[in-house]
Amino acid sequence: MVKQNIKESIIQSAQTTFQKHGFKKTTMDEIAYAARKGKSTLYYYFESKEEVFQAVVEKEVMHLRDKIQKAISKTDSAREKLQVYIFTRMDGFQDFGNFYDALKDDYLADLVFIEKMRQQYDKNEIETITSIIKEGVLNKEFKNMNAALTAKTIVIAMKGLEFPVLQEKSKNVFKKEITDLLNILFYGICS
Numbered sequence: 001m002v003k004q005n006i007k008e009s010i011i012q013s014a015q016t017t018f019q020k021h022g023f024k025k026t027t028m029d030e031i032a033y034a035a036r037k038g039k040s041t042l043y044y045y046f047e048s049k050e051e052v053f054q055a056v057v058e059k060e061v062m063h064l065r066d067k068i069q070k071a072i073s074k075t076d077s078a079r080e081k082l083q084v085y086i087f088t089r090m091d092g093f094q095d096f097g098n099f100y101d102a103l104k105d106d107y108l109a110d111l112v113f114i115e116k117m118r119q120q121y122d123k124n125e126i127e128t129i130t131s132i133i134k135e136g137v138l139n140k141e142f143k144n145m146n147a148a149l150t151a152k153t154i155v156i157a158m159k160g161l162e163f164p165v166l167q168e169k170s171k172n173v174f175k176k177e178i179t180d181l182l183n184i185l186f187y188g189i190c191s
Contacts, residue, residue: 007045010035015056023053054113060096067092078136083182086158090178126151
């Protein structure tokens, strides 16, 4: 097996193992067992469990970003892009549990790369949503506004909704809740 394939196999096995047991309870022995590799092979590719976790989280971030970009590129209006962005993001967190855990769990904040990754992810989200809002203003879908401030507000609101929405097992209920919240965003609370 080629070196890159072995490393990818380890990352894939670690992803499943971390999702099953969490970061704290997962051991290098369990990752090695799941990958069907010797522990020495793991240490050839990764110096520590933290480094394996970093590779797993980076992979999940990349997949989530790709999934979001593909989804929003299939839509025409800024309103649809914003809706699809939020649906895909929340849905992606259900698929990529290690990344979501890295974003929310305080005990993982001690890992230096986690805080950098959180900041970079927030920055990317705000930039993407700002771009969508600016497009909407340009196309007269949205009124003229401070796009960056609005994007930051949307990101903060999404973070507040992550836990309750992700606890919901039914995607239909989850989508309805997000749709209701987007209607508040698009139409306001005034009659």
